[in-house]
Amino acid sequence: MQVIQAAKALAAQLSALDLLACRGTQSLSVPCEVEDLVGWLNAQGVTPRLYWQPREASAAGYAVLGEARAFDSLVALQVDMQAQAQAQAQAQAQPASGSPDYFGGVAFDAQAAGWPGFGDCRFILPRVLLQRQQGRCTLSVNLCFDDRPPAEELAAAQACLAAIAPERPLPPVAHGSYQRCDTPTRPEWAHWVSQVTQPERLQQLPKVVLSRETCLTAERVPSPWALLGRWQAEARHCFHFGVQWATGTALIGCSPERLYRRQGQQLVTEALAGTARRGRDTAQDEALAGALLADKKNGLENQCVYQQLLTQLEPLAQ
Known part of the structure; x- marks a missing residue:
């Protein structure tokens, strides 16, 4: 079934839940059909939106929409994962559904000034998760009944499912003029190279990797998902990822x-x-x-x- 029909099927399952028996974390899933996870994400209006596609062709790719629970430290995430494992072990009468998937990341340097809205660490349990592996897709919705009244949690999940838009082709990435600013500048870069190649420096650090930041300013900012789709088509044997915590800012990349x-x-x-x-x-x-x-x-x-x-x-x- 198409993703819209799958979302409606999940909404019907949510409506049939017994709120008096709802506790802990629950996940419901149905099969669906989606051609392009990035194209599906680009069509959505809900945030956060995340994407992960491993390098191996047989591995599962994921598209995340919304959040059921968020964590700002690895300690908090580990505590929740342990609680989930204990709850599953105690629920002898129910079939094990496996541990939920969490998505997020940590900064390379927690002391460095990060990008606005990203922070040092952030992981989420997706509200809606679209998984695709070897042509088969599954749409899932997660609910956390320990954080607030079951009726409120159910309403939040229903709202996210109702907001799902149909998949659309990615828009083309328009070619236009832009301004470029490199940090450091070329003279600063040459000075850095001169410093790190001094004999006394090489004795302490035999290998040094210098890097720079390039800022491109354009009149029309392209969709980050359209840009990621373009990169993905040209670098297939890579890890592809995208993170958009809020509208207006996104992190995308392709790593070999x-x-x-x-x-x-x-x-x-x-x-x-x-x-x-x-x-x-x-x-x-x-x-x-x-x-x-x-x-x-x-x-x-x-x-x-x-x-x-x-x-x-x-x-x-x-």
Whole structure:
């Protein structure tokens, strides 16, 4: 069924709930049909809106609409996850529905000035979650009955479902003029490079990665979801993500590597050095990749990263 019909089906299930028996966190799901998660998100008016598509083609992609519960620290998130696990263990008479999915992130540097509205840490339990994996889609709604009266929580969930709009094609990203401002400027950048390449600095820090911020100002700001859709089409073998806590500000990105993945006590990282431009076809891609692997400078940088990871993580590992 189309997503609008799926939302109506969920709304009907909500109306049939026994409010006197509602407690804890509950999730209801129905199958649906959606062609493009990003196009669906772009058509919605509810915030927050989040998107996550892993690099692997067989992995599940997610589109998030609204929030049932929010957390501003990892400690608060972990407390809630533990409470959910305990509640499921105690509900012997009910079939286990699995742990709910939370979405969000933390700042790289909690002390640095962040973007307005993002903060140091924010995770949410989605109000509505659209999941797509290998062509199959599921629309889910989450309810948290421990935070407020069941009737209010039910009304909030119904309102979010009623606000869902049908999927529409992404608008084209218009080409127009813009102003560009780089921080640092070119002279400042040259000064930084001169500083970090001094022999005494290199003895302390054998590998330094400099970065800059580029601000583009345009007359017409494009839709962040349309821009993400454009990037995604041109960089398929990447992790694609988008976060829009409120209208007017969004974070979107496409990363070719996974910083880290933690499952229980196991940590896997792809923090590698070196980049290369993409080729025109697969053969040229393979040739460029081979040249990058054979590059001595890149090999040295990778060794620096590898050694730093061991130095930082070995004291914490078993």
